[in-house]
Amino acid sequence: KLWNVNEQSSKGAKEVASAIPHDRQAGIFALHEVGGRVCTASKSRGIGICTVTPSSLRVVSEYVPHRKVSKSCRWRDEHLIASADDCGDLALLATRLPPERAATVLPEAHDSMIHTVRWSPADDNAFFSAGNDAVIRLWDVRKLHASKAARPLFEMSGHFSPKATKTDLSGIFAPSFCQGGKLISTMGDKNRPRVSIYSASTGATISRGDIRLRCGKGATVQALPTCDVMPEEVVAAASGTDLIFLLPCYGPA
Numbered sequence: 001k002l003w004n005v006n007e008q009s010s011k012g013a014k015e016v017a018s019a020i021p022h023d024r025q026a027g028i029f030a031l032h033e034v035g036g037r038v039c040t041a042s043k044s045r046g047i048g049i050c051t052v053t054p055s056s057l058r059v060v061s062e063y064v065p066h067r068k069v070s071k072s073c074r075w076r077d078e079h080l081i082a083s084a085d086d087c088g089d090l091a092l093l094a095t096r097l098p099p100e101r102a103a104t105v106l107p108e109a110h111d112s113m114i115h116t117v118r119w120s121p122a123d124d125n126a127f128f129s130a131g132n133d134a135v136i137r138l139w140d141v142r143k144l145h146a147s148k149a150a151r152p153l154f155e156m157s158g159h160f161s162p163k164a165t166k167t168d169l170s171g172i173f174a175p176s177f178c179q180g181g182k183l184i185s186t187m188g189d190k191n192r193p194r195v196s197i198y199s200a201s202t203g204a205t206i207s208r209g210d211i212r213l214r215c216g217k218g219a220t221v222q223a224l225p226t227c228d229v230m231p232e233e234v235v236a237a238a239s240g241t242d243l244i245f246l247l248p249c250y251g252p253a
Contacts, residue, residue, distance in 0.1 A: 021048025122181025154203025
């Protein structure tokens with residue numbers, strides 16, 4: 001649904017338009033907008049695409065590149081999407097190509113569900129994936145092909161405790177690019193309550209900082225953009241109902 005937050009009523013913001021890019025019974029787990037185009041990841045295994053204007057929302061197409069529930073999707077630009085699913089597969093969708101040629105699927109890119117994909121703000125060809133196998137993998141689209149033989153540039157791990165159980169790993173511990181894409185930060189688990197920072201250029205561990213935050217299911221970090229009132233980059237870390245803000249002191253990346 002599309003809402004106008006500038007027009008409020010007793011029921012909240014005004015609904016402007018709606019669209020159904022997937023089966024009505026299929027929930028939408030993720031969405032991302034770039035340049036007036038919205039991609040959505042759905043329980044139907046599909047990746048939907050809609051166009052949006054201030055007054056309309058229109059379904060353009062739906063791709064079904066995945067074997068199981070699609071959990072994440074992210075535009076690089078208006079023509080390329082990275083997406084991921086419950087069985088550890090990654091997909092790249094080149095929307096300018098005919099539908100039968102649009103998808104490049106990397107089967108079993110992770111050992112279990114992938115919940116997060118993010119493109120690097122520093123390198124158009126790089127993106128990371130993170131999942132319930134407690135590993136972050138950094139990929140280069142120029143070196144990918146539809147094969148299990150595809151290999152990531154780097155694998156980053158150690159942010160989870162060896163004591164972590166399947167329950168500990170079942171939350172979405174969403175990592176984030178920070179320092180303009182030079183670094184990747186992520187939370188740990190309840191046995192390892194800290195923020196880990198990795199170099200995106202080498203995969204090396206830069207820092208593991210303990211924090212006064214109980215890391216449970218759904219722990220996430222997000223680098224907040226700088227602005228006039230906040231000239232230095234701040235990293236927000238959240239878990240459950242707790243939220244803290246960190247001012248990182250970065251070493252060499």
